[in-house]
Amino acid sequence: MRICIRCNTKMVENCGIKVKGARYGVVLTDDEDKWFGGRLGEPKVAICPSCGEVSIYLEDVNKLKNQER
Numbered sequence: 001m002r003i004c005i006r007c008n009t010k011m012v013e014n015c016g017i018k019v020k021g022a023r024y025g026v027v028l029t030d031d032e033d034k035w036f037g038g039r040l041g042e043p044k045v046a047i048c049p050s051c052g053e054v055s056i057y058l059e060d061v062n063k064l065k066n067q068e069r
């Protein structure tokens, strides 16, 4: 569960994000040389129904913790 950092309301999770006008999604990486495969996966979005705060987050942070470099 995510709580809004601004107003402490429970946020609506698992929302999506998309670049308007394109069918591209957003992909995050921890290494700008390795975009292919989207090393960190696609971000999820949580939106606060009270104040509209939008929070972009990664569901699987283990990929950040267990990096093999």
Ligand SMILES: [Zn+2]
Pocket: 004, 005, 006, 007, 008, 009, 048, 049, 050, 051, 052, 053
């Ligand atoms: Zn809020």
